[in-house]
Amino acid sequence: MATVAVIGGTGAALFPNPNEVETLRIEVEWGETTAPVKRWRQHGHEVLFISRHGVLGEIAPHHVNYRANIQALKDLGADAVVAINAVGGIAKNALPGQLIIPDQLIDYTWGREHTYFDGQSGGLRFIDFTRPYDDDLREKIINAGSSRGLQLVTKGIYGVTQGPRLETAAEIDRLEQDGCHIVGMTAMPEAALARELELPYASCCIVVNWAAGRSDASIHDEIAEFLRQGMLRAAELIDYLLQAE
Helix, strand or coil, X not given: CCEEEEEECCCCCCCCCHHHCEEECCEECCEECCCCEEEEEECCEEEEEEECCCCCCCCCHHXXXXXXXXXXXXXXXXXXXXXXXXXXXXXXXXXXXXXXXXXXXXXXXXXXXXXXXXXXXXXXCCCCCCCCCCHHHHHHHHHHHHHCCCCEECCCEEEECCCCCCCCHHHHHHHHHCCCCEEECCCCCHHHHHHHCCCCXXXXXXXXXXXXXXXXXXXXXXXXXXXXXXXXHHHHHHHHHHXXX
């Protein structure tokens, strides 16, 4: 992997010396990326980073310009995309603070611009999405983390909801019945768009809270600290991945 793209939140934990980071403002046929692309060198690789929700985290999940983000990364020469997603835990092993590398997802979103190939803005094309995450990239991520003693849950089904509101307890019960282990709002259409552009894509999910109805604690009391801890560990994982390649 000569060029690795990362899509996440602020990305502060990932950045090396600020003087070594180049900022690129990118506009493609689908519009502007949700934030300028950050570019730097790390362990002999070029790293590209986009803040999915904007520079200040102001863009709601259903308003993210996923098509522009993925197209820009492709145009800049990305060989693989690692997504960092904050999620809620449904399964017992998806406890707050845990890093999970999902292998499947279920899409509950609606109304998002979810394809390049709708027969209008682009030619009609059907893609195989049986396994939404790239197996080889997942294996590299898992091996990189495990070899350094980083505890990972190496399988899981990500339920992607519309947002920006969090789910009801009954909705989480339904997701659990459907087989979901974690719930979040940003994996789709990101994963499918990467597949359409033939970009290997995998996700590192940070569990920042128990999903609705799974804990008596206030959800918002948990999120900030678990997100901070999780981002530090996700940055370690990315660094280990780059060193291993």
